[in-house]
Amino acid sequence: MSKPGLFITFEGIDGAGKSTHIEGLATALRAQGRTVTLTREPGGTPLAEKLRALVLNDAMDALTEALLIFAARRDHLQQVIEPALARGDVVLCDRFTDATFAYQGGGRGFDFAVLSKLEQWVQAVPGPQPDFVRQPDLTVWFDLAPEIAAQRLAGARLPDRFEAQPIEFFRRVAEGYGQRAAQAPQRFARIDAAQDRHKVWQQLTSAFVRRGWLAIMVAPNGGPA
Ligand SMILES: Nc1ncnc2c1ncn2[C@@H]1O[C@H](COP(=O)(O)OP(=O)(O)OP(=O)(O)O)[C@@H](O)[C@H]1O
Numbered sequence: 406m407s408k409p410g411l412f413i414t415f416e417g418i419d420g421a422g423k424s425t426h427i428e429g430l431a432t433a434l435r436a437q438g439r440t441v442t443l444t445r446e447p448g449g450t451p452l453a454e455k456l457r458a459l460v461l462n463d464a465m466d467a468l469t470e471a472l473l474i475f476a477a478r479r480d481h482l483q484q485v486i487e488p489a490l491a492r493g494d495v496v497l498c499d500r501f502t503d504a505t506f507a508y509q510g511g512g513r514g515f516d517f518a519v520l521s522k523l524e525q526w527v528q529a530v531p532g533p534q535p536d537f538v539r540q541p542d543l544t545v546w547f548d549l550a551p552e553i554a555a556q557r558l559a560g561a562r563l564p565d566r567f568e569a570q571p572i573e574f575f576r577r578v579a580e581g582y583g584q585r586a587a588q589a590p591q592r593f594a595r596i597d598a599a600q601d602r603h604k605v606w607q608q609l610t611s612a613f614v615r616r617g618w619l620a621i622m623v624a625p626n627g628g629p630a
């Protein structure tokens with residue numbers, strides 16, 4: 406019998422180190438027989454990628470930003486995430502709705518109640534119960550002090566609308582992630598992202614081994630750690 410799909414999201418402030426490990430994790434899961442769909446938000450479909458370019462680069466108010474992000478999310482869920490989960494894939498998604506609560510809610514100060522309403526509408530999909538709202542099975546939270554993230558990103562690339570924000574913005578975003586994690590502690594695996602890459606990788610794979618989703622500790626190339 407094929408395994409059920411798994412929806413895993415990766416969160417953290419810009420520069421926390423998510424992208425450094427997601428590909429390696431996909432390789433490790435594939436080496437153990439899983440089919441992996443690797444995707445990201447905002448984005449993941451042709452339409453959502455167009456919305457991503459607008460959100461990351463064009464000036465807009467906080468409501469417009471939140472609506473575009475949720476519109477992109479709806480298309481992404483319908484076109485990519487739900488079909489992949491129905492096939493039994495492991496979906497590894499670089500950011501999802503926790504980012505909206507952290508960035509738009511915490512960072513921009515946008516109304517959390519409106520975000521919650523949008524979350525309920527947008528993530529309502531056919532499921533085991535009539536009022537099913539899709540949520541990740543696991544959210545890996547790369548927790549890193551904004552000062553360290555800023556040092557890691559300094560001069561690395563041309564900053565987008567979010568990366569160009571002052572450090573206070575990222576303090577609020579980090580706090581937003583902390584609040585979301587406190588509200589659903591069983592869904593979150595917190596990673597101390599200030600450690601070196603190898604130790605971060607070990608924390609990440611341990612979270613999967615603990616849940617029985619990886620059989621052994623593996624190195625980023627899929628071999629033994
Ligand atoms: N544990 C680590 N120690 C030191 N530097 C790191 C570590 N992990 C990643 N880096 C470096 O920090 C920078 C940001 O990492 P990465 O791109 O993986 O972050 P990210 O969370 O994906 O950021 P964003 O969400 O903004 O794309 C990169 O230059 C990367 O090489």
Ligand SMILES: Cc1cn([C@H]2C[C@H](O)[C@@H](COP(=O)(O)O)O2)c(=O)[nH]c1=O
Binds near residue numbers: 567
């Ligand atoms: C999903 C989501 C993302 N954002 C912000 C966070 C980042 O600054 C960018 C995406 O860039 P990345 O390099 O791919 O991480 O978008 C947001 O503000 N709200 C969201 O819901």
